Amino acid sequence: MISETKFAAIERLQGELARGEAMPPSVPRSLPLEAIREEPIVFQPRKDGVDPERVEKISQDVNGGVLDEQIHVWWSGMGWIVVDGHHRMAAYRLKADRDGEKGLKAPVKVLIGHSLDQAMAVASKLNSREKDPITREEKMDSAWVLICRDVGSKKELHEWTGISQGQIGIMRALFKRLRERRKSPMRLMGMTWENARLMDKKGKLKPEWSPEQEEAMAQEWGRKLLKALGEKMRMQPEVLARAIQIVSEELPHRLIRSDAFHDGFEKAKETTGFDLLEAEGIEAGGDKGLEADF
Structure with a gap:
C-alpha cells in the first residue's frame, strides 16, 4: 500500500x-x-x-x-x-x-x-513550547512546510516555529531559487529542510553533514577555541572579529547571516529589547550567495 x-x-x-x-x-x-x-x-x-x-x-x-x-x-x-x-x-x-x-x-x-x-x-x-519540545530538526521541517505553503510573515513564522527570522529569510530565499529551477511546491513540501538544502547545493556540499554531526563538530570546535583563547574571546570581541576577517574576508559576512548568529541576535533582543539586525539594516537570506553554508 x-x-x-x-x-x-x-x-x-x-x-x-x-x-x-x-x-x-x-x-x-x-x-x-x-x-x-x-x-x-x-x-x-x-x-x-x-x-x-x-x-x-x-x-x-x-x-x-x-x-x-x-x-x-x-x-x-x-x-x-x-x-x-x-x-x-x-x-x-x-x-x-x-x-x-x-x-x-x-x-x-x-x-x-x-x-x-x-x-x-x-x-x-x-x-x-511543550515540556518535551520537538527537536530543532523537526522545527526546521515544520517551518519549511509553512514556507512552501507561503504562510505567515517572518515574525509570525518565528513565533510559530521557534526558528529565527534570519533563518526564515534563508529558507525563503532557497525556496525561491528552487522554484526558479521549476521544482514544484508539491515536491518541495514533501522534502525535509536538509534535503532541500542538498538539492539547492547540487551536490556541492562536501561533506554532507547531518544536524547531529554539525552539532558535534561545533561542540568540538568550541572546546578547541576555549582551550586556545579562553576568556580573551569574551573580553576582546573586536580582536576576535578581526582575526576571523584575517582568516577570510567574506567569513564575517557569512557568519552574521548564519542561523546560530541570528539565534543569538534574537535572544539579545528578548533580553534588551534592542533589535541589532534592524539597527544595522541586516536582512538575511536576501542574496543567493549569502545563505548559511554549514
Whole structure:
C-alpha cells in the first residue's frame, strides 16, 4: 500500500474544508473519542510519532476522563481533528481499550475560525513550547512546510516555529531559487529542510553533514577555541572579529547571516529589547550567495 504524501494529505483536508459543513454552532468542551480523528502527517511534527512510554504514563493520570491539559482540535468540514495533543489522545484511547470504558470523552479546546494553514501553524507553535519540545530538526521541517505553503510573515513564522527570522529569510530565499529551477511546491513540501538544502547545493556540499554531526563538530570546535583563547574571546570581541576577517574576508559576512548568529541576535533582543539586525539594516537570506553554508 502506497502511503499518502504530506502534500496529498493537505490537499485532501483542503477539499474537506471546501466541500464540508460549517462548524457546529455549539462549541464543545469535550468530545467522545470516536468523534475525533488524527492526521499526524499534517499536524504531528515529531518524526518518531508518539512515544509508547509517555502514552502509558499519561494514561495513568486519566481520572474519570479528566486531564489537566486539553486536546486542541480543528473542524475540517467533515469532523474534528487533533491539532495538538497526540500523546494525550493516545492515552485516552489506551485507557478506553484497557479498562473497557465506552463513551470516554476527551476535554478539548476548539480552534475557532482557523484555516488549515493557521491550524498547522498552531500545531508547530504548541509543539515547540511543550515540556518535551520537538527537536530543532523537526522545527526546521515544520517551518519549511509553512514556507512552501507561503504562510505567515517572518515574525509570525518565528513565533510559530521557534526558528529565527534570519533563518526564515534563508529558507525563503532557497525556496525561491528552487522554484526558479521549476521544482514544484508539491515536491518541495514533501522534502525535509536538509534535503532541500542538498538539492539547492547540487551536490556541492562536501561533506554532507547531518544536524547531529554539525552539532558535534561545533561542540568540538568550541572546546578547541576555549582551550586556545579562553576568556580573551569574551573580553576582546573586536580582536576576535578581526582575526576571523584575517582568516577570510567574506567569513564575517557569512557568519552574521548564519542561523546560530541570528539565534543569538534574537535572544539579545528578548533580553534588551534592542533589535541589532534592524539597527544595522541586516536582512538575511536576501542574496543567493549569502545563505548559511554549514
